[in-house]
Amino acid sequence: MNIQKFMRSKAGTFVLPFAATVMLFVVWELAVLIFKIPPFTLPSPSKIVQASIQFTPQLLAAGWRTLVTTLVGFALAIATGVVLGFSIGYSRLAYLTLYPLLVGFNTIPKVALVPLLAVWFGANEIPAILTAFLLAFFPIAVNVALGLDTVEPEMKDVLRALGATQVEVFQKVGWPHTLPYLFASLKIAASFAFVGSVISESVASNGGMGYLIVQASSSFDVPLAFAALLGLGILGIMLYGFFAVLEKYVIYWAR
Amino acid sequence: MHQPLTQSTPANLSDIDQPPLLEFDHVGLEYPFEGSMRRIIEDVNLSIKPGEFVSFVGPSGCGKTSILKMVSGLNPAPIGEIRCRGEKIKKPLKNVGIAFQNPVLLPWRTTIDNVLLPLEVVQPYKGEFKQKKAQFLDMAQELLTTVRLQDFQKQYPWQLSGGMRQRASLCRSLIHQPEILLLDEPFGALDAFTREEMWGMLQKLWMKVRCVGILITHDLREAVFLSDTVYVMGPRPSNIVHTVKINLPRPRNLEMELSDEFNHLFSEIRRHIHHN
Ligand SMILES: Nc1ncnc2c1ncn2[C@@H]1O[C@H](COP(=O)(O)OP(=O)(O)O)[C@@H](O)[C@H]1O
Ligand SMILES: [Mg+2]
Numbered sequence: 103m104n105i106q107k108f109m110r111s112k113a114g115t116f117v118l119p120f121a122a123t124v125m126l127f128v129v130w131e132l133a134v135l136i137f138k139i140p141p142f143t144l145p146s147p148s149k150i151v152q153a154s155i156q157f158t159p160q161l162l163a164a165g166w167r168t169l170v171t172t173l174v175g176f177a178l179a180i181a182t183g184v185v186l187g188f189s190i191g192y193s194r195l196a197y198l199t200l201y202p203l204l205v206g207f208n209t210i211p212k213v214a215l216v217p218l219l220a221v222w223f224g225a226n227e228i229p230a231i232l233t234a235f236l237l238a239f240f241p242i243a244v245n246v247a248l249g250l251d252t253v254e255p256e257m258k259d260v261l262r263a264l265g266a267t268q269v270e271v272f273q274k275v276g277w278p279h280t281l282p283y284l285f286a287s288l289k290i291a292a293s294f295a296f297v298g299s300v301i302s303e304s305v306a307s308n309g310g311m312g313y314l315i316v317q318a319s320s321s322f323d324v325p326l327a328f329a330a331l332l333g334l335g336i337l338g339i340m341l342y343g344f345f346a347v348l349e350k351y352v353i354y355w356a357r
Numbered sequence: 358m359h360q361p362l363t364q365s366t367p368a369n370l371s372d373i374d375q376p377p378l379l380e381f382d383h384v385g386l387e388y389p390f391e392g393s394m395r396r397i398i399e400d401v402n403l404s405i406k407p408g409e410f411v412s413f414v415g416p417s418g419c420g421k422t423s424i425l426k427m428v429s430g431l432n433p434a435p436i437g438e439i440r441c442r443g444e445k446i447k448k449p450l451k452n453v454g455i456a457f458q459n460p461v462l463l464p465w466r467t468t469i470d471n472v473l474l475p476l477e478v479v480q481p482y483k484g485e486f487k488q489k490k491a492q493f494l495d496m497a498q499e500l501l502t503t504v505r506l507q508d509f510q511k512q513y514p515w516q517l518s519g520g521m522r523q524r525a526s527l528c529r530s531l532i533h534q535p536e537i538l539l540l541d542e543p544f545g546a547l548d549a550f551t552r553e554e555m556w557g558m559l560q561k562l563w564m565k566v567r568c569v570g571i572l573i574t575h576d577l578r579e580a581v582f583l584s585d586t587v588y589v590m591g592p593r594p595s596n597i598v599h600t601v602k603i604n605l606p607r608p609r610n611l612e613m614e615l616s617d618e619f620n621h622l623f624s625e626i627r628r629h630i631h632h633n
Contacts, residue, residue, distance in 0.1 A: 257461040263429045264478045264533070265451035274474065278465045355465040355513055 145325040150332060153325035164314040165333050168299055171227050171310060172341070175234025176295040183239040183291070184284070187246025191280075197247075208240045213301050220306035230302035230310060237298035238291040245287035249280030282356040285349040292341045300334065311337075377404035378442060378536065378569050379428065385436030386423050396594035397423060400437070403588065403597060407536075410563065410570035412580035414626065415590030421573040425539045428571060429453050441537075451479060453537045454530030454568075458545040460522040462514040468525050469510040472497040475533040482533060500528040503565070504558045520551040527559060531566050538563065540572045544579065553611060556582050560608055577630075581622050582609055589629045599629035 108114045127147040133139070134146035141149050154161060186204070189196035212233055219229035253275055261271050303312025311330050318326040386398040398420040405411055413421050426432040427439055430449040438445045454475070462471045476482040476493050486493065501507050504524035514522055523543060530538060543559075544552045556579060563570055563583075574580050580587045581603055589599040603622055605613055613619050 254459065254461050256457045256459055257463070259429075259431055259457075260455050260461060260529075261474075261478060262431060262449050263453050263455050263539075264475050265449055266478045270478055274477070275463065278463070353465070 142322050142324045145328050149325045150328045153323075154329040154332065157326055157329060160314065161329060161333050164309060164311045164330065165337060167227065167309050168230075168296075168303065168311040168334075169337060171230045171299040171303070172234050172292075172296045175231040175299060176238055176292055178231070178235040179238035179242060179291055179295060180288070182235070183242025183287070184246055186239070186243040187280075188250065190243065191247040191250030204240065204243065212236045212298060213305070216302045216305040219302070225306045225308050227307070227309070230299040230307055230312075233302035234295035234298035238295035241287045241291050241294065242284070245283040246280055249283030250276055252283075253279050282353050285345065285353060289342055289345045289349070292345055293338060296334075296338055296341055375406055378407045378409075379405040380440045380443075381437070382440065383437035384424075384427065384434045384439055386420055386427070386434070387436070399594040399596045401595075401597055403600075405569055405571070405586075407569060408567045409585050410572070410583055411586045411588060412572040412574055412584040413588050413590060414574060414577060414580050414630065415595060416592050416630070417575070419590045419593050419595040421590065422541055425455075425541050425571065425573060428537065429455065429539055450537065452535050453539055454533065454535035455539045456523070456526045456530040456541070456543045458542045460514075460519075460526035462522055462525055462529075464514050467511050467513055468506060468517065469494070469497050469501065471514065471525055472500060472528045472532055474529060479533045497528065497532060500532060500562065500565075501525070503561050504528060520547050520555065523547065523555065524558060527562055531562055531568075534566055534568070536568050538566070538568050538570045540570065540574075542573055542575070544576070545574075552576070552579070557608075557610070559583065564608065577623055577626050578614065580626065581605075581619060582614065587622075587626055589626055599626070601626055 109118070131146050131148060134144060139146075145153070186200065190201055190204075191197075215236065216229055216233055219232050223229050223232070257275055258271055261274060266274070299310065300312040303310035304316045305312075307313045311334050315327045315330045318324070318330065381401050381403045384398065384401040385396070387394040387396045389395070401424070413424060415421060423432070427434040428446065428450075430446045433439075433447050440446065441450060462468075463474070466474070473493060477486055482489075482493065498507065498510065501510060504527065506521060506524055506528070509517060509521060514525070517525065523546075527543070530540075540559075544555050547555065560583060570583070572580065572583060584603050587601040587603065588597050589601070590596070591598040601622060605618065
């Protein structure tokens with residue numbers, strides 16, 4: 103079997119990452135066994151699986167809450183990001199007034215805002231939704247604006263010379279041209295939203311994966327904390343995968 | 358709008374006496390440059406008859422692309438005026454087709470859908486696009502067949518070669534039967550063989566529509582091959598320094614390139630470019 107060929111095949115793209123993951127867990131399991139690492143320092147994968155089974159209801163509830171929180175914040179971020187991106191991309195006034203503000207705002211580490219959000223809204227899901235939103239809308243807005251800005255001027259000329267209105271130029275060229283930029287940003291922004299809600303949950307909340315991890319660690323239930331981390335990993339991959347697949351179908355034409 | 362295709366007669370329509378479609382009346386152009394205005398085009402006066410194919414040749418930066426922008430109405434003439442059917446051009450005309458050196462096809466559309474684009478934008482086609490889709494598809498297919506792209510209708514632009522893309526772009530610029538076809542160095546990025554092939558195809562397409570053609574090129578043979586009139590522009594600030602009428606019969610073919618008459622015309626233009 104030709105290794106080069108396998109790496110480029112479809113099966114290779116599935117088998118190789120899977121094999122790498124299995125290898126990681128095997129090495130981890132062996133390391134814990136050989137060096138006799140105590141479970142409250144680093145639990146072995148088998149211990150983590152045990153904890154996952156034992157605490158399945160709690161993990162599912164926390165995971166569900168984090169997912170919903172993330173998605174609500176992310177939906178807000180998409181709406182805001184797209185509107186902002188189009189304003190900046192199309193209006194010189196919006197570009198001059200909003201863009202510096204946005205860039206300035208983006209330099210603030212959003213984690214620093216969580217305590218404030220908790221003071222205003224209480225230790226519940228609202229600060230988590232808002233943190234997810236705040237982290238996620240910026241890359242969307244920037245990419246949408248970039249997409250509009252990179253439409254070839256000749257393409258616009260072709261349409262304008264036909265007497266096309268601004269709206270028609272947008273429909274026929276601006277919007278489809280921006281879609282690949284939008285989708286590229288959605289994959290990133292989904293991960294950002296996810297990070298935002300988990301951070302917020304671990305700083306000030308009453309539920310969700312972040313909260314569960316903090317609770318588990320403070321009662322030295324390290325296997326449970328790791329089970330929650332594992333759950334977060336799975337959720338994150340699912341989110342990214344969803345948008346990656348959606349992208350493939352919607353903008354099949356962008357190589 | 359359609360002239361009967363009388364290919365056997367000397368097809369130089371500019372010889373027939375009829376009112377011009379386009380008139381350049383003391384057209385000038387300047388751009389701000391280092392605090393003052395820099396004159397790009399000095400004073401251009403000429404007129405173009407319906408069905409005439411003209412070329413502008415001249416040194417780089419003399420304002421050839423700017424002339425196309427002024428005619429299209431994308432950037433109306435700031436000094437003097439250009440008139441279309443006697444009316445001053447102040448905003449984008451709707452009856453033009455444009456093709457550039459960069460074919461700018463839309464990557465999310467197949468070749469045939471790219472060619473159909475103008476029909477979705479220009480009246481009266483736009484209003485009847487849904488009802489007459491089948492007829493429009495036939496029109497697009499006919500054009501694509503003329504440029505031998507009939508087997509590539511369903512391909513996406515990135516699946517085509519540079520020359521094929523440019524052919525599709527030409528079809529797009531003509532599908533709505535424009536009165537004026539504007540071409541800005543359309544074959545500048547193609548190799549010499551492909552380019553000569555394109556001349557023949559462009560001529561064939563154009564002879565179907567018989568609109569006014571305005572071609573910008575720095576290939577003097579291309580200008581002679583395709584045009585009824587070649588305008589030679591001088592260096593900036595530019596004027597028309599020489600006008601050459603090409604009376605070769607149409608359809609022209611590549612053998613004519615070897616004829617004395619062709620070469621005589623070629624060297625006449627060449628001489629005027631060098632003497633400036
Ligand atoms: N938007 C613009 N602003 C300032 N100068 C311009 C602009 N567009 C073109 N020019 C100048 O006008 C001159 C003619 O440009 P162009 O018509 O593109 O020349 P050509 O197509 O003959 O090479 C050039 O010197 C260019 O620098
Ligand atoms: Mg030019």
